[in-house]
Amino acid sequence: MDKIKITFPDGKSREFDAGVTAMDILQQMPGRLRKESIAVKFNDQLLDLNKPLNEDGTLEFITITSAEGMDIFWHSSAHVMAHAIKNLYPEAKFAFGPPVENGFYYDVDLDKSLNPEDLQKIEAEMQSIVQADHPFERKSFSKQEAVELFKEKGETFKVEQIERLGEPPSVYREGDFYDLCRGPHVPSTKYIKYFKLLNIAGAYWLGDEKNPQLQRVYGIAFPKKSRLDDYLVRLEEAKQRDHRKLGKELDLFSINDQIGPGLVLWHPKGAFIRHQIESYWKERHLEGGYDFVHSPHIAKADLWNASGHLDFFGENMFSPMDVDEMQYIVKPMNCPFHLQIYKSVTKSYRDLPIRWAELGTVYRYERSGVLHGLLRVRGFTQDDAHIFCRPDQLNAEVVRVIRFSVSILEAFGFSDYDVFVSTRPENYVGTLENWQTATRALKEGLEECGIEYAIDPGEGVFYGPKIDIKIRDSIGRSWQCSTIQVDFNEPERFDLNFIGQDGEKHRPIMIHRALLGSLERFFGVLIEHYAGAFPLWLAPVQVAVLPITEHQYKYALQIHEKLLAQGIRSQLDDRSEKVGYKIRQASTLKIPYMFIVGPKEVEDKTLSVRRHKEGDLGTFQYAGIVEKIKKQVSSKQ
RNA sequence: GCCACCUUAGCUCAGAUGGUAGAGCGGCUCACUCGUAAUGAGCAGGUCGUCGGUUCGAAUCCGACAGGUGGCUCCA
Incomplete structure (x- = not known):
């Protein structure tokens, strides 16, 4: 049998029988690489792991920790989603379903308009496709054959795309779902473990508003639950710092x-x-x-x-x-x-x-x-x-x-x-x-x-x-x-x-x-x-002066006026509320400094200082804390 | 502009199948005088986005319009 020489990224090379697949080679690799590889780059070409190799070349495994790996992973996820949609809505016609910066989408032509509950149904269907562990198989077709295949399935967008392609089309199959696709893909559907469909939007075929409008379903997927959770947490965080929400809350x-x-x-x-x-x-x-x-x-x-x-x-x-x-x-x-x-x-x-x-x-x-x-x-x-x-x-x-x-x-x-x-x-x-x-x-x-x-x-x-x-x-x-x-x-x-x-x-x-x-x-x-917590030099209110009881109002007012006179933007909270409540409100408004004054501070002519996000900083002399604040303002911290 | 969804008190949101509104927060008043993220009680506050239709009766069903949200296209 013919031998071929494979060179790895570390410069070492080994001989294998011609026709060996990257998957075969992967079996001899360390556990981590074996677990995380989903495709391979052979002579700078991205290929499926199960593609037989018949010539010498350099070989690099693509893992799910790389950007290229995630693209492949999400691309495969898009196929699984399309498969699920097809199962639920056999009349659906598909346009493009690529990976994007965060996740993937698929454009679908469907008379029924999808709503959030439908996304859950699609997710459930995806789950069963993942569990079925269908292998992704690549098939080469002539243009003619591919056109016939997709015509028969009513996939008019795919047919249009095949006609446009310069090269002979390749088709991927997993289970009974066929899709026109360059690939590569993960070896099988079970790789797409953790996913979530996020939203539905309109999008035009080929991005041209003169063309029919399709429904675009966005999703995200990860090989590990923790990464999906992290991602969803980050989405939530982005929502929390949405300027429209904060603009209202902070009255900006x-x-x-x-x-x-x-x-x-x-x-x-x-x-x-x-x-x-x-x-x-x-x-x-x-x-x-x-x-x-x-x-x-x-x-x-x-x-x-x-x-x-x-x-x-x-x-x-x-x-x-x-x-x-x-x-x-x-x-x-x-x-x-x-x-x-x-x-x-x-x-x-x-x-x-x-x-x-x-x-x-x-x-x-x-x-x-x-x-x-x-x-x-x-x-x-x-x-x-x-x-x-x-x-x-x-x-x-x-x-x-x-x-x-x-x-x-x-x-x-x-x-x-x-x-x-x-x-x-x-x-x-x-x-x-x-x-x-x-x-x-x-x-x-x-x-x-x-x-x-x-x-x-x-x-x-x-x-x-x-x-x-x-x-x-x-x-x-x-x-x-x-x-x-x-x-x-x-x-x-x-x-x-x-x-x-x-x-x-x-x-x-x-x-x-x-x-x-x-x-x-x-x-x-x-x-x-x-996230609405502006640095001191920008903050509209820099200091909230919070007297504990009305017995400190006079002292608090003095402090407040002194601050204003020195160009520090102060706000006095002289409502008859508990100090915990005042602190809570000043925190919600993300005011950088709180000066809390009770009997002790009045007695000692000091201030108890609390910093937003940091908490109690202890007791300060007025001059000391003002100097500190002025320094932070001028250094734009 | 297009597709989908949404619009109820200042804010966040409840209000099956139509019988004409409710909470929490916020605001105001009073009591409390309190030590590091919510003291208690009371009061006020709504043409249910707008206009039209169906109906004995519409927050609820239908339509148009306005505004918003997610995208597409475009962009500082």
Whole structure:
């Protein structure tokens, strides 16, 4: 019998009989690997464990602890779910059922609309499929055969997909369920031990809203019960820190349906936090070489025509209003205003770069279904800036703005982020050459800052490529806030120029950038990041003064007023309640410090200090604790 | 916008099969004067999202609209 040589990741190699399967090899491996392997990578190709190997090659087992392993695991889970749905609803037709970042889904075409109780039924059916321990078998078909197989089963989406495939289709079977699939899969259904179906949503066939809408069922699965439980706990935790829930509980903001969807009311406590964010932002921008500008909320429709917004962004703009037989439109962006300011005085090459910042409130028509708390609204304030520079200054300005962004995000507790460069979309303006220059400038800027990035193809804005910084919050979720965009187009459209050393007119380049993105979204992210327990410098109330009985009210009032006079945001709770109750309420409101004063403290002129989440810190002198608080405020802890 | 689901007091939620509303928290008042996450009692508070229909009778059934939630598509 022919021998083949298999090389393992540790560099060692061994000979096996040709036709050996990875499963055979796995039997000779240590217990842990044997238990956790679900597929194999052979010569960089992912294969099922039971695929016979007939040539020399490198072999690596894919375990359920790896990202690739989880993808395979979830993909197999999706098959099992589809199988269960098919058993319960034989008329169901299936579209795609891939693994996603957290779990898997399957798109189903079914006349009956599924509800949460149906999910339980499907779960029960899945359970019996898992228990039956059907092996996953791969079958190769000719296009013809596959089409016939799925036609006979009424699987029109699968047939359509087979027609689209370049390669001959492969089909997986487990039990009596057949699915078009590239694979690989776990060896058998019993691997899918612990799972839960999470929700149902609508999704369009091939993601196009002109196509029929399918029902998408989301689920999660793990090989170990503890991991499933952990995951469900994390979901619960995310729910607990939902900014919409906390916004209500902490009285930070509201969205009122009499005012309109996607329009935010900032309540005093939320508005205070916004004030802190804005103050810090302004301070940093002045230090960072920016000047401030302000612009109006509406402008003539002509402006938006000239800028290209009506052509390329029109569907996101509010309808025009008629004023003096002229049409005006509320602004979706600030840039055209800044361009006009630029044009108001002739610029010399010596004037550049110019950096103009504005907390500019813009309005965008967002389709009703996309609105979401503070994260997606119709009226929001961008922390916008436009940098006008000479072509020879572009790279330096890109680097400068990247460093600036990162440093500001860090001040808000975000030191973990993913960076993407989005390239030219299908709908764009400007020359290919300019797009190339701009894209190169962004990439080089990131490289110079030593920041790793991924490419987001075709995701740029219509006027130029962009860098998006997606920050990671305290529980690892990713949020898009910052964006840095190079624009050759608008300076061209508005005929911006500066007089060069040569006395001739030259075209400046413009960089659009928003660091926090919008104050609304950033606030939402901030609430979730801190789970509502804001650091001292942001907390709307920093100290709650809690007298134990009314005999301490006078002393408590003195403390409270002294704190206010020293710029510490204090709140006095002089209700006739038990101190335990007051503490509970201050805790619920996530107030960072509580000063408890009873007879002892009045006597000794001290304070009993309690810190949110930490508990009793003991007795302090007034001056000592105030100094400690001031230090924490200035260091933004 | 599309699909599904949801909307009852300030908040969280009960209210089988239609007989026109209830709790807890919060608020107010009173009593209690209390030591590190809920003192007790009382009171007030609701056109049951809006409009229309079915019915002797609708929070409950039907329809439209509005708002929200989970997604799709889009995005700061």
